[in-house]
Amino acid sequence: MKKMHIVAILVIAIAIGAIISTAGDASTYVTFNDAKAMAANGNKDKVHVVGSLIKDKSGKILGMNYTPELDPNFFSFILSDTNKTKMEVIYFKPKPQDFERSEKIVIIGNVKDNKFIADQILMKCPSKYSEREVK
Numbered sequence: 001m002k003k004m005h006i007v008a009i010l011v012i013a014i015a016i017g018a019i020i021s022t023a024g025d026a027s028t029y030v031t032f033n034d035a036k037a038m039a040a041n042g043n044k045d046k047v048h049v050v051g052s053l054i055k056d057k058s059g060k061i062l063g064m065n066y067t068p069e070l071d072p073n074f075f076s077f078i079l080s081d082t083n084k085t086k087m088e089v090i091y092f093k094p095k096p097q098d099f100e101r102s103e104k105i106v107i108i109g110n111v112k113d114n115k116f117i118a119d120q121i122l123m124k125c126p127s128k129y130s131e132r133e134v135k
Contacts, residue, residue, distance in 0.1 A: 032085040032116065039111035046119065049107050051079040054086065063088070066095045079105060079116070087111075091118045099123065 029048045030038070038045065054062045063078030075095040080086050089107055102123040109118040 031081045031083050032087045032111075033083065035111045035116065036114070044110055046108055046110055049079070049081055049116065051081040051105055051107070053102065053105060054078055054080055061100060068094065079107065087114075087116050089116045089118050091121055096121050096123060 029050060032049060035047050035049060038047065053064075056062055061077065063076075065076045066074075072094050073092055075091045075093065077089055078086050079089050091107075099121075104124040106122040106124075107116060107118040108120040108122070109116060111117070
């Protein structure tokens with residue numbers, strides 16, 4: 001074999017190894033029950049949970065706790081996942097802007113002590129995706 005062929009095979013092998021190693025770090029979408037089961041088995045992998053906020057008839061979010069004057073880096077709320085299972089979510093960062101207007105929430109983290117500790121919060125705001133009339 002020529003040296004060029006050997007170098008090409010080595011580059012391809014390194015690329016395949018890099019793809020496999022990063023795919024192993026990817027988290028998966030689960031429900032709160034699945035996240036609890038993973039935590040009970042000692043699995044500390046990060047997972048994604050999709051859910052919606054629980055609101056009363058007037059649109060106020062129930063179970064939201066954020067007092068920036070006491071601790072600006074503590075935010076908690078209750079999220080209902082796709083199976084309607086509810087769990088308290090704790091986020092050790094400031095409350096995201098326009099959180100109240102979110103239609104769906106994706107939280108990334110894991111369960112500890114029967115609470116979901118979120119590392120990231122991703123929001124889908126309905127105003128971003130609504131069609132607007134162009135005048």
